[in-house]
Amino acid sequence: MARVLHLLSQRPGHTGSGTTLGAIVHHAGEAGWDQMVSVGIPSQTSSPDLGDLDQSRIRPVTFGGEDLPFDIPGMSDVMPYASSRFSCMSTGEFNAYCAVWTRHLARLVADFRPDVIHSHHIWILSSLVKSVAPDVPVVTQCHATGLRQMQLCPEFAPAVRKGCARSEVFIVQHESFVAALVDELGIASEQVHVVGVGYRDDIFNRSGPDDASGFAVGDDVAASGDAAIAPAQRILYAGKYSAAKGVPWLLDAIQRLTAEFPGLVLDVAGSGAGDEAESLKARMEGMAPSVELHGMLSQTELAALMRRACVFVLPSFYEGVPLVLAEALACGCRLVSTALPGVQNSIAGPAGSAIELVPLPRLEQIDRPVPEDTSLFTEGLTQAIRRSLIRGPVGDPEAGAPDALQEFRWGNVFGRIEEAWWSAISSRQRGE
Secondary structure (H helix, E strand, C coil), X not given: CCEEEEECCCCCCCCHHHHHHHHHHHHHHHCCCEEEEECEEECCCCCCCCCCCCHHHECCEEECCCCECCCCEECCCCCCCCCEEHHHCCHHHHHHHHHHHHHHHHHHHHHHCCCEEEEECCCHHHHHHHHHCCCCCEEEECCCHHHHHXXXXXXXXXXXXXXXXXXXXXXXXXXXXXXXXXXXXXXXXXXXXXXXXXXXXXXXXXCCCCCXXXXXXXXHHHCCXXXXXXXXXXXXXXXXXXXXXXXXHHHHHHHHHCCCCCCXXXXXXXCCCCHHHHHHHHHHHHCCCCEEEEECCCHHHHHXXXXXXXXXXXCCCCCCCCHHHHHHHXXXXXXXXXXXXXXXXXXXXXXXXHEXXXXXXXXXXXXXXXXXXXXXXXXXXXXXXHHHHHHCCCCCCCCCCHHHHHHHEHHHHHHHHHHHHHHHHHHHHCCC
């Protein structure tokens, strides 16, 4: 039985990369891989559940206490949990972060003796792996946020580039990221495998246990839902409470639309930490009953929300390939999204007429709109949502039927990831 060690410096289950890790572990277990996982978690919290792994196979690094005294540094500057920022790290914190992960990795490799290591994010943790395990083949997965952190933290970028470039194989979600990764790391394009994004079609579908008139996924969520409101009047946003995700302008659009659609409700799944998130939360609470906050949800609960929504909105200014759009489409939602490269290149084709793309405003600091452009952006977002509401939920004959999402099903995506693992193992055995 081949052994794979998974590495993620973030909390699993709270972000796109964390959801990806959980799905990989699930499918790798079904495929017969022997697995061990290391993740970052807050001190005094229990280890997360990942697939069917025994807790002895989950070896976390703890933040805010035992291992490191500060909160988990986020791959984005605003995370859905208490976090710190790489860009605000002191030299001492950075050195401690590297030292703790290095010691932890050395113990893991010695104990588990993996045949391959799968490390998430082109960032600091991934850059340390080869210094600890030079003889173990490494597959490093790019989620785009590591490339953004190189711009936010240029002082760390040279060491990250040098360390990450030593990996045998790289995984990206879409062809458009290949050139960026090749240029950033100076690697050969043949080392990069395009695997796509995957969604759990056993969870995200139109015929799940709940439907638009019977939303019931748990007392806390069901109590906040109003089953009398028609699906055509429900919009859903899932993500962080963050300006970089476009939330302030989404709320502006909702305020405009409620005059035309008096029963309109924006369901918000997610959370945030920090002053910006608290300010947005207070604004959303003040917009009740037009806005309903559901907090962090399980995938099953999120799928139930998607099934009763007419429109799913992603107004973000920076993403890789947002998996949540494929999940929402599979549940029958129309999609409204900013015209991000990953959306245009990966999601727009399968979504067909079910998606409305909103032009991005000019951006500064990577994911902040130029103030002069925000009025036009809000108007574009408002009109895209309005058109989608009028058209109503997506019907089975339209684009977005299950066959259009075949390439996004996790079983198919994992098959491509598994090929990357074996490619790394083979290249190491050949001494490449």
